[in-house]
Amino acid sequence: MYLDELAEAIRRAIPSDALPSGDTLSLxxxxxxxxxxxxxxxxxxxxxxxxxAWMAGQDRDHESxxxxxxxxxxxxxxxxxxxxxxxxxxxSLASEG
Numbered sequence: 717m718y719l720d721e722l723a724e725a726i727r728r729a730i731p732s733d734a735l736p737s738g739d740t741l742s743l744x745x746x747x748x749x750x751x752x753x754x755x756x757x758x759x760x761x762x763x764x765x766x767x768x769a770w771m772a773g774q775d776r777d778h779e780s781x782x783x784x785x786x787x788x789x790x791x792x793x794x795x796x797x798x799x800x801x802x803x804x805x806x807x808s809l810a811s812e813g
Contacts, residue, residue, distance in 0.1 A: 722748035723748040725808075726744055726801045727744050729805055730801045731797060743766070743767065746766035746770060747763070747766055754802075755810070756807060759799065760792055763799050764787070767780075768780075768781055
């Protein structure tokens with residue numbers, strides 16, 4: 717399925733030490749939707765919101781299930797590799813035409 721292919725491309729673009737553990741297929745599908753909807757315009761807040769939607773099904777008590785603007789700068793920075801990966805895949809798709 718095309719979303720899974722995009723999800724896997726995003727996953728491959730993220731450093732292994734930044735990947736979350738567990739079943740992340742639905743998380744990366746959400747990132748694939750962000751890729752299609754926002755492309756290179758995706759923001760860290762967008763990535764965080766997709767992560768919150770996923771994490772709400774994993775651990776409803778996680779301390780970062782709050783709006784992006786309420787996170788401390790260090791936690792906000794954790795979304796950067798995902799933004800970079802989504803933008804990288806978006807550029808790759810655009811160059812393929």
